[in-house]
Amino acid sequence: xxxxxxxxxxxxxxxxxxxxxxxxxxxxxxxxxxxxxxxxxxxxxxxxxxxxxxxxxxxxxxxxxxxxxxxxxxxxxxxxxxxxxxxxxxxxxxxxxxxxxxxxxxxxxxxxxxxxxxxxxxxxxxxxxxxxxxxxxxxxxxxxxxxxxxxxxxxxxxxxxxxxxxxxxxxxxxxxxxxxxxxxxxxxxxxxxxxxxxxxxxxxxxxxxxxxxxxxxxxxxxxxxxxxxxxxxxxxxxxxxxxxxxxxxxxxxxxxxxxxxxxxxxxxxxxxxxxxxxxxxxxxxxxxxxxxxxx
Numbered sequence: 284x285x286x287x288x289x290x291x292x293x294x295x296x297x298x299x300x301x302x303x304x305x306x307x308x309x310x311x312x313x314x315x316x317x318x319x320x321x322x323x324x325x326x327x328x329x330x331x332x333x334x335x336x337x338x339x340x341x342x343x344x345x346x347x348x349x350x351x352x353x354x355x356x357x358x359x360x361x362x363x364x365x366x367x368x369x370x371x372x373x374x375x376x377x378x379x380x381x382x383x384x385x386x387x388x389x390x391x392x393x394x395x396x397x398x399x400x401x402x403x404x405x406x407x408x409x410x411x412x413x414x415x416x417x418x419x420x421x422x423x424x425x426x427x428x429x430x431x432x433x434x435x436x437x438x439x440x441x442x443x444x445x446x447x448x449x450x451x452x453x454x455x456x457x458x459x460x461x462x463x464x465x466x467x468x469x470x471x472x473x474x475x476x477x478x479x480x481x482x483x484x485x486x487x488x489x490x491x492x493x494x495x496x497x498x499x500x501x502x503x504x505x506x507x508x509x510x511x512x513x514x515x516x517x518x519x520x521x522x523x524x525x526x527x528x529x530x531x532x533x534x535x536x537x538x539x540x541x542x543x544x545x546x547x548x549x550x551x552x553x554x555x556x557x558x559x560x561x562x563x564x565x566x567x568x569x570x571x572x573x574x575x576x577x578x
Contacts, residue, residue, distance in 0.1 A: 285329075285359060287366045290319040297321075301331035302347040305495060309333060315340065315374065320366050322350070322359050329354040332363040336376060343371050345381040348393070360396055368400065372572040380569040382408065390566075397568050405566035410551060412538045412559040416529045419536060422558045427515065428522045430480075436523055439466070439477035439489065446479075446486060463541060464506040466491055473500055476527040478520050480507065487511060490520045499535040500528055505547060512546050 290298065295310040298321050302310070309317050315336070322330035330350040336343045345367070350359045371379055381402070383393055394405060419425070430436070447467065454465050466479075466489045473492040480488045488507030492500050502524070507517040528536065538559075540551050556562060 284324070285357075285362065286323045287362060288321050288323065289366075289370060290321050295319055295321070297328050298331045301328070301349045301351075302333050306333060306346045309335060309346065318343075318367065318370055320363055320370065322354075322363055324354060324359075330359045330363055332367045334367055334371065334379065336371075340375060341377045343376050343379045345379060348381075355392075360392070361399065364396060364400055368570070368572060376572055378569055378571055380567060382565050382567045384411065384563050384565055386563045397570075400570065402568040402570045405568040407542060407564050408567045409542060409565040410538075410540045410548060411563050411565060412540075412551060412555060413561045414536055414538075414559040415534055416525060416536055417534075418560065419525055419555070419558050420529060422555065424518055424554055425522055425525065427518045430516065430519045433483050434516065434519075435481045436520060437479050437481065438474070439472060439479050439491065440474040442479065450486065459508055461506065461544065464504050464544070466504065466506075469493075469504050475531055475533075476500065476524040478524055480516070480520055482508075482511070488517055488520060490517070490524050492524060495537065498533060499537060500533055501537040501539065503539055506544075517547075 288294065290310070291313050292311050295313060298319070299307050299310060301321075310319060310333070313319050316338075317333075317335050319331060319333045321328055330348075332348045333346045334343045335346055345364075348360060348363060350363075368379065381393075381397070383390060383405075397405065450460075450465075450467055454460050454462075454467065469491045473494045475492070475494075477491045478489065479486055488511065489505065490502060491504040493503050495501050502521075505517060505521070507520075511517070525536070538551060538555065540548050542548055
C-alpha cells in the first residue's frame with residue numbers, strides 16, 4: 284500500500300538521498316516556503332518531490348522528483364506530482380514550474396508525466412557544458428588574456444557599497460543588464476573566481492560562479508555590456524576565472540548559457556564545445572494552478 288505524507292524537518296531525514304546534494308539543506312527548513320512530499324510503501328520511503336516557493340508564495344519551482352528504481356512504473360511519480368500540485372494550490376500558489384536536463388532516460392518519463400497533468404509543452408532554456416579545467420585550458424582562446432589599460436578585472440567579493448548602488452540603479456532603470464544575468468541576484472557567490480571588469484572605473488561585465496561541491500565550480504552567469512561583446516572583452520574574464528580555479532586545484536567546471544543570449548551561446552558552441560566532455564540542454568515547463576484553486 285502506498286502512502287503520501289507532507290514532510291517536516293524531522294520526518295524528512297530518511298529522504299536525504301532522494302534529492303540533489305545542493306537541495307538537501309531544504310529538507311531541514313520545510314514549511315510554507317518549501318514543501319516536500321514523501322512516498323512510503325510497506326513502511327519504507329520510496330519517493331520524494333521537493334518544491335520551493337517564491338518570496339510572495341505565488342510561484343513555485345519543483346526542485347527534484349525521485350522514485351527508487353525498484354518502485355518505478357507503479358504510478359508513484361504521478362501520485363507525488365498530483366499531491367504537490369494540490370498542496371501548492373491549497374496554500375494559494377498560482378503557478379508551478381519545473382526545469383530538467385535532457386539526455387537522460389528519466390527525461391522522457393518526466394515528459395510523459397507532465398503531459399498527463401496538462402503542463403505546458405517543455406521549452407529549451409539553457410545549454411549546460413561540462414569539462415575538466417585541464418582540458419578547457421587547452422582551448423586557443425585561453426591565450427587571449429590581454430585587455431587594454433582602460434579595463435580592470437577585479438574579484439567580485441571586493442564589490443564596494445558604491446558599486447552595489449550603481450548596479451542596483453542600473454538593474455531597475457537601465458536596459459543594458461538582462462534580468463536573468465543581473466549579478467546581484469546571483470548571491471551568494473563563489474569568491475574564488477567570481478570576477479568583474481571595469482571600463483574607465485565603471486562596471487561593465489562579470490563572470491559569476493558557484494561551488495557545487497569541493498571538486499566542481501559552475502560558471503553560472505556571465506555578461507559584458509553590448510558595445511564590448513564583439514571585441515571579445517569578456518574572454519579575459521573567463522581566462523582569469525579558469526586560471527584561478529586551476530591554481531586552487533579544483534578539477535571540474537560546468538558552464539551554463541541561456542539560449543536567448545545568442546552571443547555567449549555561439550561562443551560556447553563554437554569555441555568552448557570542442558573542449559567539453561559533455562553538452563546537454565535544459566528544458567522548462569509550467570502549469571497554472573488557478574483551476575485547482577477555484578475548484
